[in-house]
Amino acid sequence: MKILLINGSPKGKNSNSLKLANSFIEGIRQTKASAGEELIVDEAELASLKIASCKGCFSCWKNTPGKCCIPDDMPMVMQKMLSSDLIVWSFPLYYFNVPGILKNLIDRQLPMSLPFMSKDGGSTGSGGHDARFDMSGIRHVLISTCGFYSAEGNYDSVRAMFDHFLGKDNYTTIFCGQGELFRVKELSERTGEYLNLVKKAGAEYAAGRVSEATEGALKELLYPRDVFEKMADESWGVSQESGEKVSEDLIFTRQMAALYNKASYDGKDRVLEMHYTDLGTSYQILLGKDGSTVVTDGSLTTTTRIDTPFDVWVAISRGEMSGQEALGKGLYSVTGDFSLMMYWGRYFGGSGASTGGSAPSASGKKELKNPSMASMLIPWIAFWIATSMFGITGAAVSILIAAATPVIMLRRKQVIWDRLATASVCLLSVLIILGADPHMIGSLGYLVFAAMWLGSCVAKRPLCSAYVKYQFGGDIAYKNPLFMKTNYILATMWGILYVLTAIWSTILGRAGLGWLLMIINNLVPMGMGIFTAFFSKWYPAYLASGKGKSKL
Ligand SMILES: Cc1cc2nc3c(=O)[nH]c(=O)nc-3n(C[C@H](O)[C@H](O)[C@H](O)COP(=O)(O)O)c2cc1C
CATH class of the missing domain: 3.30.1050.10 (SCP2 sterol-binding domain)
Incomplete structure (x- = not known):
């Protein structure tokens, strides 16, 4: 496939519109490459070519049919146009129309038309000239940015002109408002999203046509007006x-x-x-x-x-x-x-920080929600309460609850800690069913729970960070020393707390003070939960204020 990219921006390579055109062609390239097809792209950068305005002498119709009398770059561009399969017209909107350099090229296409009036009245019925050469196989795409907030309502003249000489519905368009934003580096995240969409449009176009969904998305404003x-x-x-x-x-x-x-x-x-x-x-x-x-x-x-x-x-x-x-x-x-x-x-808009909700994926399927620590805690809490109160029956109930938790949490992503919790609780419950002392196994459970927290710190990703990172932009939070340090401290504290819980549970359990244990083992984690909520807000702010800088 041969593409001619006509860059009609007076800014040449610095054109905003060209960024979109290049993305579109990149999309085409992708589709063609996966089909094993070769793609040749030629560019006519009008800003660096010599294409004078038409003199209106009609010598290309009268004296030298099909040949213009002006000796400049237009014959070369015309040759390229005639030998392409696709012409991508990339240009900015100037006074609701194409810039002068592109209008020059359009006018200079006169030798490509026959002088005689078209019998069928041209593509819109208002009069026209038939083509001198067979150009019926050439496809056309118009890609343009403009400076107003929306393309809507600003391209009427452009459409009217191209309808006449390319034929109504005979070309595809991507018109985008807020064009100057494409050169603002600070906004590249948002404009990059748009360029990716244009690339997708290119890939779809190469496979047939741009889908309605992509067309609709391309019409969305980059930013609110x-x-x-x-x-x-x-x-x-x-x-x-x-x-x-x-x-x-x-x-x-x-x-x-x-x-x-x-x-x-x-x-x-x-x-x-x-x-x-x-x-x-x-x-x-x-x-x-x-x-x-x-x-x-x-x-x-x-x-x-x-x-x-x-x-x-x-x-x-x-x-x-x-x-x-x-x-x-x-x-x-x-x-x-x-x-x-x-x-x-x-x-401040679209930095990619996740809000924890679920969004439809590109395939239209609903994506899983972010993980919840409840998936990890439910099996453990059920295990400790049920086995301390009902022994073997409690162990059986724990297995059921542990097995049911992933089903209840089906709409959420699972992390390793959820799976470890389920597996540990099931294993410990089986030990109780096989005859082990529920109190001893309960204490062992506290130790396993502590090992999960402490082990996660050794493994460089504190357990809690796997759940809360989504409030801080996802995986990028792992690069945030404030986030990581806060989570290390909290994970270590929870780990130590449960080592201690295992110790006092063993001692108090043996002393027959199960009722006291019940109170302590509920109140202490509750207190620690309140402390966690406070610390996770206070500590990063304390470090960010510069006071804790040297400690990072
Ligand atoms: C002379 C001139 C006329 C323009 N006229 C319009 C216009 O009518 N409507 C509009 O929305 N933007 C208009 N613009 C803004 C450009 O279309 C906008 O900056 C575009 O993104 C430039 O694209 P480019 O970088 O590909 O050249 C005009 C800009 C210039 C310099």
Whole structure:
């Protein structure tokens, strides 16, 4: 298959639209490669070619039929057009139409038409000329970005023109608003998602046609209109009120503020203060119900403050540095309400932080929910209560509950600790059924439980982290020293607690103080649970404030 990519952006290689066109072709390449088909891609970069405007002399119809009298690059492009199977027209929207350099090329196609009026009135019935050469086998795709928030309603003239010369419904389009965002590195996560979608469209196109689902997804806005327009207005670096130039750090902060997702508002106004330590500047961002506002006079009461060198924050925003790692290394510090940092993705949109819910997968199947620690705890709790109260019968009940837990938790992902809990409880229960002393086996259970917690620390992934990482962006949390250190400490504490539980359970059990054990073994984990809830919030915030930096 031969593709001619016509890059009609005056920006040449720096074109936003070209990024989409390249992704589309990448998708085609993928499909063709899996079918073992060769793909040849030729590019006509109009910005670096000489294609003058048509003189309107009609000599290509009268004097030298099929040949233009202007000696420039157009004959070469025409040859390429005629020998392609697919032409990808990539261009920006300029004044609701194609840029001049592309219009030149379109006008200069005159030699490719016959001079006589088409008998059937052309593709739209309003008049036309038949093609001089057989171009019926050539497919066409139009790919374009524009500067407004949406492509909707902005491409009417483009469509009208291409309908006439390519034929209505004879071409595929990908028109995308917010085009200038494709060159903003800080937004590459979101624009990357879109480019992947364009690539998918390319792969589908090569296999036949772009699916309705992909077409629909391509029409979705990159960002909501208000977010985009705020970012776009700030990007010019000029104050709307005074017309004066705005400093780079203020532009950056305002654009960051524009990304605030007001749907994350939880009834509490927050004020994020960005203090750029190297520049000595501070800006406050009010995050409220109706959106965000940047305040430069420090008049608000800060709830979360970030002290950071400006370039560090820029590098994090561009994805050149992991924010969590940088925080762990003390490259910046956070004081005040730490919850904003923990759920940054939720407030500032699409950083990939998981909220713990389940989303439909690409295949349309519902994905499993994130693991729950309940899957690991239910078998153990059932085992300790049932066997201490009902001995052998309790052991049988424990086996049933342990076996039923994965079924009850069917919609959740399972982790190794869930499986180990089920297996351990079943094994220990069998020992009781075979005649072992329930109290002794109960204490052994505490030791096995402790071993799971302590062993997980040796294995470098503290047990609790397997469950709570999803609140901190998934696997990326393993790279976050704050997260890891908090979880190591908690896992070690739980491990030690259960070693102690095993000891006092053995002693008190032998002394016949089972009733006291019942109370202690319920109250102590409850207390530890409350401590865990407190510590998991307080400790990362303490470290992030810079006070615990040296300890990381
Ligand atoms: C002269 C000029 C005219 C433009 N006209 C429009 C327009 O009518 N509608 C629109 O949405 N964007 C318009 N834009 C914005 C571009 O379409 C937008 O920046 C696009 O992403 C540029 O794509 P490119 O990088 O592929 O050239 C215009 C830009 C320029 C420079």
